[in-house]
Amino acid sequence: MIGGDLPEGCLNVWKRREFVGLAAGSLVLPFIGSGARADGGDMILGDPSAPIEIIEYASMTCGACAAFHANTLPDLKANWLETGRARLVFREYPLDGLALRVSALARCAGGDNFFGFIDVLFRTRERWIGADDPVAELRAIVASGGRDPAIVDPCINDRGVMQQILEGIEEARANHAVRVTPTLVVNGEVVSGDPGYAALDQMLLDIEAAL
Secondary structure (H helix, E strand, C coil): EEECCCCCCEECCCCCCCCCCCCCCCCCCCCCCCCCCCHCEEEEEEECCCCEEEEEEEECCCCHHHCCCCCCHHHHHHHHCCCCCEEEEEEEEEHHHHHHHHHHHHHHHHHHHHHHHHHHHHHCCCHHHHHCHHHHHHHHHHCCCCHHHHHHHHHHHCCCHHHHHHHHHHHHHHHHHEEECEEECCCCCCCEEECHHHHHHHHHHHHHHCC
């Protein structure tokens, strides 16, 4: 395991309890990027057949995850994902009930623009966490992407999707001992926290050279 429980990582504080109330932000941003549903329900950014697999475990309420998507992912996407050298497999690891429901919304409403939608949610994170009228703000975000805001309520209450996400948490713990977010699993090697692009790039170069 590289990095250990880095200070900038978000500790796993999720517990099996009643889902907490929702919150969302009002900042309108365009939906960008794309997503593809792979076998087993994973969302993949990049060529699904790329030789290097980067699994990202993330919580939508995690500030370190938002920072990874803002600061590390753009260079990773440009140099590794869009070039076919690696693929990113996104897996939800919600730390609380709020993150669980927002993850369900992303699964339900994101569609082909899944990664663009979670980018919007991460960018607006600080505002939607503490909003007074969270559902109204979620509807505004969905509407800003050209979708019908009426889909929000059934999406955030889709217990089938939420159950799938919860099962993924158990698999993450069993298979990779995930305890913090973000956690990356790069061709089987676990990286706890965001290592930053330079360190991740070097790790990928070493893996690529050994293939």
